[in-house]
Amino acid sequence: MKKLSRKEEELMQVIWDLEKAFVKDAIEHLPDPKPHYNTIATLMKRLEDKGFLAHHEYGGSYEYYPIVGKESYKHTFMKKVLNTFFDNSYLNMLAYFAKEEKISPDEMKQLVKMIEKDKN
Structure with missing residues (x-):
């Protein structure tokens, strides 16, 4: 799967949300300042x-x-992040977020419960 630019990802988010769109529909759902019609068409x-x-x-x-x-794009994107930045280790990735205080101990406990529930 090819990598998308930030603008392409932003546009894909809109199209995933809308499920189908003409150029003008996509523009309406993009943040201000609205891009030019030709930019979105391209x-x-x-x-x-x-x-x-x-x-x-x-x-x-x-x-x-689309x-x-x-979900398919997210899976591919996250596998690449996991491999590139965390030596393909979910533990290293979670440790990073815990050290950066991006995930609280309570959230970590909730995550463990979610994992245990999915395993059963």
């Missing part, structure tokens, strides 16, 4: 070329829809 075409989107054509207008799911 990004959508690029995402289609990368295999993330496909489209239906309606009289010359393209309605895009062909790569959000």
